[in-house]
Amino acid sequence: MTWPALVVLAAGSYALKAAGLVVLRGRRVPPFVDEVLVLLPAALFGALIVVSTFGGDRALVIDARVAGVAAASVAVWRRAGFVVVVLVAAATTALVRAIS
């Protein structure tokens, strides 16, 4: 890694983060686009949850994370607090990894 490459990476990452925040700034868009924007976060996070639960090296893998996320979804469903959900996920995953 070189310093110029790091500068490019930092500038590029910042540009990607800023792009979506500054492009509209509350400007009105056609109704169809507006409705898509309302549902965009659900689609993005649905995808992020799948990738961070099953994502491997260019493959879907089933490992201890799945047990942790499953246990955490029960906690979410039972309306547990956020910190409890996080602890349930970590403890379940660690336990399954330790015994498998």
Added chain:
Amino acid sequence: MARRESILRSAVALGAAVGVFGVSFGVIAVGAGLSIPMTCAMSAFVFTGATQVATVSVIDSGGSPLSAVGSGLLLGLRHVGYGLSLDRTMPRRARRRLAAAQFLIDESTALALAQTDPADAPRAFWSAGLSVFGFWNIGTLIGALFGSVLGDPATLGLDAVFPAAFLALIVPLLRERDGRLAAATGAVIAAVLVPLVAAGLPIVIAALGAVPVVALRRHTERREERG
């Protein structure tokens, strides 16, 4: 008041989990041959974990800095979608938004979107953004200087914390049927694409999952109007 406390508690919990990964990032980066100042500068100025890990892994496996930066930026593409998702709730002044942009990450976006009262979103965004920034950078420094003092985050089960946390946070987005449909469509698209396309692209392409849901709703509404 209770809401403020709950935002703060969630922000600290997210930050603490990220901090352990910060230590492991510091270890991997130094192991891949980055100097300690370069490792710390990356966490401060790039500040997005997946991008940083992808970049350093390419370097570690002998790739050129250019291809490392390419893989890193590919993983950063989803942030464009996050920015658009937050457009309604963040203060509109350009200068404010440019300042917020550095702290736009998975965790700050999710905690902001989790607020049922949109007025709480900026506070949630900044709490998570600053908490994660602090923990991530301190973790990186510790890892770079002292090695893996906290053990492997995976042994502690911390890799499952993020999907679980995001699931807990997006519950408000799933209250209505279309939100659930969009989340499910995005999830399926991502699952199909993970083995097929480069890391980073599945989530970006899955964002388009919102489009058929809107098209379907409009189609149904039109048909109902016609009776």
